[in-house]
Amino acid sequence: MRFSRYFVPTLKEAPAEAEVVSHKLLIRAGMVRRLTSGIYSYLPLGLRGICKVAAIVREEMNRAGASEVLLPAVQPADLWQESGRWEHYGKELLRFKDRHDRDCCFGPTHEEVVTDIIRGEIKSYRQLPLNLYQIQTKFRDEIRPRFGLMRGREFIMKDAYSFDRDDEGADKSYRAMFDAYCRIFSRLGLKYCSVEADSGSIGGSFSHEFMVLAQTGEDLIISCAACSYAANVERAELVPPRAEDIDATEPGEIEEVFTPSQQTVEEVAAFLSIQPSDIVKTILVYVDDSPVAVLVRGDHEMNEVKVKHFLNGQVLRFANPDEVKKLSGAPCGFAGPVKLKVGNIIADNALKARQGWVTGANKEDLHLKNVSLLRDAKITEWGDLRRMEKGEPCPRCGAPVDARRGIEVGHVFKLGTKYSEALKANYVDESGEDRPIIMGCYGIGVSRVLAACIEQNNDEDGIIFPPPVAPFEVMLLNLDVKNEEVSAKADEIYEYLAAKGIDVLLDDREERPGVKFKDADLLGSPMQLVLGRKGLERGIVEAKDRRSGMKVELSLDAWDKEFADWHAQVLEGWKNS
């Protein structure tokens, strides 16, 4: 492409709306523009980036034996009522009515639609296994879209669905997708890892997430260097205290202590000159509208996902101040398990480690000392209810774990028969018996991958695209557009590269050199070729590796070889990084 005729509206300043680096750079580089909250237009350069990602995804999906389809974005409500998700999906599902007043929705995911196709077409075990995928725009009406393409409401996703006759086959399909995902993210040049994950509202038995490591990631990943255990914090299992670590000494009599206006754990600890780990935090929540008190150690964090699963609940919300008052009889900050009038009190395993605790007294400005949860409280059940912290023992090998931030770019689920049973997608096996198809589903956030890629590859001058993702692999700068010889040579090199199948953007704008250098760095092509009058006189083209900043001069006399060597060398550098 020729820059002068292409549409690349670059910006010197980052728009105020952008918070994270990928968002700022996507806008500054003229790749995207926001239409409204969480909804973006892809401009030519952005679309090229998306297409590059999609092409790799497509190749690897095809290679893994999946067949590409394109399913409808607008879907009828009855399908969703059949699966039960019309009720359960929540407000992220964008619902509307058509002119005939029929309920519809915009697909946030396509389990219902594929399963509907499959139940109509698949009758026999002979037709299985099968894997269908698509790359398509999804819509999820997120509560709070943020970080540009990272969490949009409208986004581009690759979603695949596998159909198998039995568990063994389903596991094979899952494995095939897992491997394909590894190949995809490696080819895209991303630093990623796969972690055990919670399966969330899509449902199913087990799942893994693919995370791109980045400080701005919204997810926390627990990983163990010693045994390669890795999991999302939502999921990371904690080992209960070992028998020998338990101090069973029974404390003395319960004692009320005056703690005026000391509401937070930190305040109470400071006021009583004790550690936060000497305190039991009592968190009042509602799970599916019934009240629950969750007990965790003062220095620990409750894990809402774990609590939800522990109670087999769908929705968890915190009690509001009025409800706290009603449930505990005291304002926020003074709830405690002793004589608490909440039927369901669940406690984290870590609280088994000892007996004497400080807790709220369920009375304003009072706490209790010497509380034994076994003696003084009615604990319904104990369990793993908190978030793992950095440095805690790995559930597999006991070594201290590390915590890092990540962006979820892919997710593989083993669904089982959740949808096939709800929608009656059965097949007939060898013995003539009807059986539900075993399903799996596999997503990649294509637009998010582009953002994550920029998040991971940038510097103060702009984007540094890995070659496979770069909208243009080479940017060719003609510094003297008005000089006919220079322009003729630039055109010649442009044609040469194009003929080699290299995506090249020729900057033929009537701009000063400085503008072109700045834009080239901003747009992030991994390779820059610079041709000017001075260089042409000396018979050279200057070549810059965007990532290392290394510049070399390529002789025009030996162009074929010198360019090929340099090109290979830059690509090699990326592979080894």
Added chain:
RNA sequence: CGGAGCGUGGCGCAGAUGGUAGCGCGCCUGGUUUGGGACCAGGAUGUCGCAGGUUCAAAUCCUGUCGCUCCGACCA
């Protein structure tokens, strides 16, 4: 939805105590420049988010409303 903040030329912003809108970037014209976002001169562009209200007078005060961003519950 709860908490915080912001809406003023295309972009980034300034406009106390009310007096009829300005700066930088960008854009247009001409000239001088031309290897890391040039300079000079001239020029265009605003129903100050929207709707009410107070006032002789509102970007500024009041009320409502819409939109956006950020912090918490969702997820690719």
